[in-house]
Amino acid sequence: MKYFSFVLLWFCFLRPGTGLEAQVRPALGDYEELFDGVSLKGWKGDPALWYVKDSLLVGEIRPGKELKRNSFIIWQGGNLKDFELIVEYKVSAKGNSGFNYRSKEVAGQPFAMRGYQADIDGAKKYTGQNYEEGGRKILAFPGQKVRLPPVKGTIADFARENRWTASERLDALGNEDSLKSRINDDWNELRIWAKGNRLQHYINGVLMSDVTDDDVQNREMEGLLGFQVHVGPPMTIAVRHIRLKRL
Numbered sequence: 001m002k003y004f005s006f007v008l009l010w011f012c013f014l015r016p017g018t019g020l021e022a023q024v025r026p027a028l029g030d031y032e033e034l035f036d037g038v039s040l041k042g043w044k045g046d047p048a049l050w051y052v053k054d055s056l057l058v059g060e061i062r063p064g065k066e067l068k069r070n071s072f073i074i075w076q077g078g079n080l081k082d083f084e085l086i087v088e089y090k091v092s093a094k095g096n097s098g099f100n101y102r103s104k105e106v107a108g109q110p111f112a113m114r115g116y117q118a119d120i121d122g123a124k125k126y127t128g129q130n131y132e133e134g135g136r137k138i139l140a141f142p143g144q145k146v147r148l149p150p151v152k153g154t155i156a157d158f159a160r161e162n163r164w165t166a167s168e169r170l171d172a173l174g175n176e177d178s179l180k181s182r183i184n185d186d187w188n189e190l191r192i193w194a195k196g197n198r199l200q201h202y203i204n205g206v207l208m209s210d211v212t213d214d215d216v217q218n219r220e221m222e223g224l225l226g227f228q229v230h231v232g233p234p235m236t237i238a239v240r241h242i243r244l245k246r247l
Helices: 002-014 176-180
Strands: 050-053 056-061 071-075 083-091 096-105 113-121 130-133 137-140 144-148 168-172 188-195 198-203 206-213 224-229 235-246
Touching (some): 056 224, 096 188
Parallel strands (some): 144 206
Antiparallel strands (some): 056 235, 071 224, 083 188, 083 235, 144 168, 198 206
16 A cells, blocks of 8 residues: 555656646757756766656655665766756655755765755755755755855854854845745756855745855865755655756
């Protein structure tokens, strides 16, 4: 019965819905398409977690196969510095995921990454925030424009209660309810803008977080791109139309 229920949930997850639903490949213009829709060519991840189905790049944690740590599928195109990334995604209701950039692989841990992350979750509580995986934790919550000043000390001195306590809040981008209302239960568009030390995350055209990182000691100005499946309950993240423009 559990297997049948999971298959039914998977069918519902991929059924036609409302947000950004038309499977029409956007015009590329100055953008590169990073996913060919038929294979994992150009990507490296755990084949037990990542596969292609119905022209979608899918990450899935199945019942009874829970993870001991987060796992990523990593783009093999090399380091990115200044860029704009646009991707359409759909996450299950209990899903927890993220899109890492300017990140590094973790030595001795296959498919692990550390670095900036545009957070994604099915509950829409953290979607769009800037979270530094394996580092300074939450840099900017959804709705925050912040500056990260230089610090003296270790990451452990300032990363407390899963957030970066040295963050300086500059402005509010909207309240929690108004921002959450702009996130679809179905397909959404994420746009990451990274230029110099300015990092912006947009969901469906709405600015969710804005970080100016002046923390020279801990920031990264270039690195790898990867998509995450997170430790926790069974979940699915589906991705399509991954478009990159180098700035």
